[in-house]
Amino acid sequence: MARRLQWIALNESEVVEWLRAKALVAEPAAVAELAGRGDCGDLLERVEKRLSAAPGGGFVATKKMLDEVVAEKEVEQRAAAAVVVVEATGFKPAARDVASRLRFRDEWSASTRSGCGGGVNDFVGYFRDRFKRIAPILRARASEAGVTPISKLKSVVQGRGARIVGIVADKRETKNGHLIFELEDEEGIAVCLVSKDSPLMQTGRQIVLDEVIAVDGVVSNSLFVAKNIVWPEVPIREKRLADEDVAAAFISDLHVGSRFFLQDQFQKFLRFLKGEGSESEKEVAGKIKYLFVAGDVVDGIGVYPSQEKELVTKDIYMQYEIFAELMKIIPEYIEVIVIPGNHDAVRVAEPQPPLLPEFTKSLSGYSNIHFAGNPAVAEAHGLSVLMYHGSSLFSMIENNPALAGGFQNPEKVGIDLLRRRHLSPIYGGNPVVPECRDYLVIPDIPDIFHFGHVHKNGYADYRGTMVINSGTWQDVTEYQVKQGHVPSPCQLPVYNLRTGGLNVLSFKEAPA
Ligand SMILES: [Fe+2]
Ligand SMILES: [Fe+2]
16 A cells, blocks of 8 residues: 655655655755654655756755745645635524614714713703603602602691602611601702611612602601602513514623733634534524624723733733724624723713724724714614613612622612613712713613623513623633622623523633
């Protein structure tokens, strides 16, 4: 049986012998390189072919020539591998043939139109707008008695029930353990009491500053004794679904530039989108028509003290350039919607404008990649998707005892924000610009509420709204360890818009 030369490894004297038999010689460096390589025979044949093709016939195999032959072979192999991949995957994504149905709700993407500078009047206007937009939701849920303006409470008979609606202006517990909070509407302030023995005490402690609520109670001298507390809530409704079999995938908190960014795993996710996964993964990937990206796409510069020690890319433009290169890999039929987070290079105060063109210009030719503000509402295949990075989560968990452990169950915080119909109720809990309009109010209940920031995945179906925290693609940092957080990197939620089924894929394992 003939030996196949290309699989033979030769030692140096065998290489010299082989060449001599062909009336050829080689530079010592070329001989040393050839010897011991598994493809030595193949390279010798290529060298021989090249020498015989040389004008006038060459007989000296140089190291430079050998390097060229090796490079040429590698190019051939890569091309062959690419063909094999295409043939092997046989990936025919159904979503490619489905027309895109994406649009943005103008009101929310208007966060670029900052019209206020943070003066006293802006502050008053901001809260007036918040009250004006949330109070009607509570009035619509009024009890039979209707809503009494706070300024008219004085005329309510002592002991007679009433409902008031206002912004929580103050909240404290007295030395005796009673809960006192002040509720303010456009014309008056009511001092409300929940006595320490009241069954309402636990509920009362969940009230947070600056939110708009309704309180049922009775007038008792100068106090309004609370009997019931009502949040604007989410009405019970049926889950809305799309009429075509497409899916949306959700990611957040990539932190490109951080030495903890899990780039290999992220690239594995990108290959999954391209159909380079198992049969079942291909089935899931092929339906993805939308990819939502909820902020912290880069790690940024100077976001927290000594951050530079945790950066591998210290140039903010380069961080966005790497992010752009990754986004370019996404198949062009997938619509990508990107909002910023607190690590991104836009103002940190919410509402945040979309990423500036100076950071995204290399994606300008990619019509499937869209940049919106934080928060933003997009409509995908008729379903509304509320995107919010999630900066308020820390202050909400801190100030509401019912959300203890919320870092591990961020979906509970998401539900809590929906119930309050506001994305960041506590003014000053995280930076907010007092715009003339409060863009953080949730006027309409979304079909999907997507957020990130806490680096922990969480999911819930709340009264017909799919609540999704999409975790992170950053590994656990020392800071998070100190804080006692347990992130869940590289978990990808994929939500089928027609069936309402949620599939979570893990890319945590080291890539193949
Ligand atoms: Fe983050
Ligand atoms: Fe964040």
